[in-house]
Amino acid sequence: MAPPATIPADIAVSIKKPSNNDTEKQDTTATAAVEQSTLIRRGVGLRAVDYALVSPGYTLLAHLTSPGTVRLIANDGTEAHRWNLPYRPGRHARILKNGNLAYNGVHPDAPSLFPMWQKYRGGVMQQIDPSGTVVREHRDPFAHHDQNHLDNGEILYTTLEALTDEEAKMVQGGIPESEAPDGKVYADCIKHIDANNNVIWTWKAIEHLDPAVLPPPSTLRARTLAPHKLCLPFARRQYPRLPAQRLSCNHNFSLHRRDSMAS
Numbered sequence: 001m002a003p004p005a006t007i008p009a010d011i012a013v014s015i016k017k018p019s020n021n022d023t024e025k026q027d028t029t030a031t032a033a034v035e036q037s038t039l040i041r042r043g044v045g046l047r048a049v050d051y052a053l054v055s056p057g058y059t060l061l062a063h064l065t066s067p068g069t070v071r072l073i074a075n076d077g078t079e080a081h082r083w084n085l086p087y088r089p090g091r092h093a094r095i096l097k098n099g100n101l102a103y104n105g106v107h108p109d110a111p112s113l114f115p116m117w118q119k120y121r122g123g124v125m126q127q128i129d130p131s132g133t134v135v136r137e138h139r140d141p142f143a144h145h146d147q148n149h150l151d152n153g154e155i156l157y158t159t160l161e162a163l164t165d166e167e168a169k170m171v172q173g174g175i176p177e178s179e180a181p182d183g184k185v186y187a188d189c190i191k192h193i194d195a196n197n198n199v200i201w202t203w204k205a206i207e208h209l210d211p212a213v214l215p216p217p218s219t220l221r222a223r224t225l226a227p228h229k230l231c232l233p234f235a236r237r238q239y240p241r242l243p244a245q246r247l248s249c250n251h252n253f254s255l256h257r258r259d260s261m262a263s
Contacts, residue, residue: 046077062089062103064119070101083132090122091145100135101128102149110141113160113180114237122147125155138197142186145242153195158242160186163206171211174236188242205240214240 034048041047059073068085070093087105094102107123123143127136140159147157168185179185190203216234
């Protein structure tokens with residue numbers, strides 16, 4: 001994700017100033033059109049840049065396969081700053097208005113719920129200053145996908161809770177015996193916590209969404225989006241599979257699923 005064009009002074013001091021040769025190279029590159037073929041541009045590192053058109057600022061990278069490295073990259077491809085953290089990225093990172101890094105790391109003691117859980121889970125929500133000092137941390141071993149650090153210190157994030165046996169019966173169909181390893185069906189929840197990690201409110205999907213009206217993704221796709229295509233039966237381990245949420249300006253929040261959106 002791209003942070004603002006200006007970054008805090010304590011980060012800026014670590015940025016390497018371009019030499020005369022670098023400046024000349026930039027001026028030359030700016031006059032040439034960027035190769036539009038992704039096949040030709042393939043590789044690692046800076047592949048192309050048009051300094052006349054590129055937005056000023058930096059790019060923040062948190063590789064999901066890294067051990068916990070977050071890199072701030074300048075438009076010329078050089079590394080402006082780096083954080084080396086003890087947890088691999090669970091989903092994303094961004095720079096807050098106060099200059100700190102908002103980071104969602106993988107919880108070291110999270111349960112192994114299902115195969116894809118290892119890819120998109122998180123659970124260690126940290127705020128880290130430019131020197132690498134953790135100034136705030138909240139943990140939830142069931143957190144996954146979006147964990148949004150708000151500018152006022154609050155966090156809005158997606159997590160899971162196990163359904164009761166009666167609630168699980170509301171989720172009809174699916175592959176038999178495809179629940180989580182503990183035999184349970186887990187449902188998405190949205191939690192909003194304050195700057196002291198106290199829960200402000202919780203929204204539970206099973207209490208507000210009717211599985212008969214909003215069935216699991218593959219079933220809905222088979223009914224409405226692509227009835228002519230073969231859709232594999234869904235696994236019963238998670239309902240309704242909400243990977244993304246966002247707080248809107250009117251203090252409502254938007255939910256996103258790969259085949260639907262709601263607010």
